[in-house]
Amino acid sequence: MARAMPSLARRFASDVDRSVGIARAGELAWTNSQPGSVTRHELRGSRLDVLYEMAYLRLFVSWEIFLEEAFVRMMCGWSSPIYTPTLVAPHAPFTTLSAARAALFKNRDFLLWHNPETVSKRCLKWFQNGIHAQVITSNEAHLDWYAAIRHRIAHGSEQVKQEMNTASMGLAGQRYPGASAGRFLRDWRKAEPLQQERWLKTIADEFTGMARQISP
Numbered sequence: 430m431a432r433a434m435p436s437l438a439r440r441f442a443s444d445v446d447r448s449v450g451i452a453r454a455g456e457l458a459w460t461n462s463q464p465g466s467v468t469r470h471e472l473r474g475s476r477l478d479v480l481y482e483m484a485y486l487r488l489f490v491s492w493e494i495f496l497e498e499a500f501v502r503m504m505c506g507w508s509s510p511i512y513t514p515t516l517v518a519p520h521a522p523f524t525t526l527s528a529a530r531a532a533l534f535k536n537r538d539f540l541l542w543h544n545p546e547t548v549s550k551r552c553l554k555w556f557q558n559g560i561h562a563q564v565i566t567s568n569e570a571h572l573d574w575y576a577a578i579r580h581r582i583a584h585g586s587e588q589v590k591q592e593m594n595t596a597s598m599g600l601a602g603q604r605y606p607g608a609s610a611g612r613f614l615r616d617w618r619k620a621e622p623l624q625q626e627r628w629l630k631t632i633a634d635e636f637t638g639m640a641r642q643i644s645p
Contacts, residue, residue, distance in 0.1 A: 434509040437499050438640040444491040445633050451484040452477075452615070452629055478611025481629055482582045485614055488629075489579045492636050493542040499644040500552070500561060504529035509644055515557040543579060545572040564642045568635075574599050575632060581610040601628065 455477050462468035503514040506522030516522060523529035533555075534540060542548055545565045552559035565572060574596035581593035590608035597605055597613045605612040614629040 432502075432505070432507045434499070434502055434507045434644050437495055437502075437644040438637070439645075441491060441495040441640045442637045445488055445637055448484045448487040448491065449629060449633050451487070452481045452627075455480040474615075475611075478609060478615055480611075481614040481627075482611040485578060485610065485629060485632070486582050488633055488636065489543070489575070492640075495640055496542045496548060496561065496643075497540065500555075501526050501529040501533060502644075503560075504533065504555060511642075511645060512560040514559070517553075517555060517557055520555060543576040545569045545576075560643050564639050568639055570599070571635065575636075578610050578613070578632075581608060 455472060458468055459472040459477065462472070503512075504516070504520075504523050505526060506514060506516075508514065514522075523532065540551075546569070549562040549565050549569075552562035552565075556562070577589070577592040577596040580589045581596075593608040593610060593613075594604045597603060597608075601613060601616065601618070605616070614627065614632075616628055617625045618628050618631045619625060
């Protein structure tokens with residue numbers, strides 16, 4: 430009998446909230462501090478930008494973990510209310526998560542999950558009409574941009590800066606000084622004047638929505 434998938438999206442949403450909470454805590458500390466105070470001085474804008482970058486990096490790591498944990502469970506035939514995996518022949522459902530992970534990794538220490546095209550190809554190799562590929566292909570453009578934001582936080586090459594500028598132009602319609610990921614993530618998304626939210630929150634909600642489509 431196939432096992433039922435745990436609510437991985439719910440776990441992921443909790444991780445996302447904790448990550449976004451890092452930036453939220455910084456904003457609250459700044460807002461509730463007195464002008465001229467040590468707190469207001471120490472939490473100047475550039476340092477709040479770094480908090481947003483830290484929050485985003487943690488969020489992105491949680492996304493990669495979510496994709497992998499859902500994937501290996503589907504390799505074992507675990508099903509959810511919205512998806513029952515069927516492995517591509519000659520693969521058969523694995524009996525343990527460790528066996529599935531070993532087959533997936535093939536003696537590598539880890540797999541990368543940030544590139545949507547790579548993840549989709551990996552999914553098509555293992556599953557018929559795989560849910561990872563369905564959701565990721567439908568959101569590929571945004572996921573490419575979200576990976577570029579992650580790379581800008583972790584790296585400093587000119588290529589990465591250019592990719593960050595492409596991402597911020599695609600999402601917010603503008604570049605930010607120094608191709609700053611933190612400045613972008615802390616900026617307000619100006620889609621609805623009465624419902625403004627920062628880009629970090631917008632992206633966090635989109636990741637959560639995709640997770641619910643893969644493994645609610």
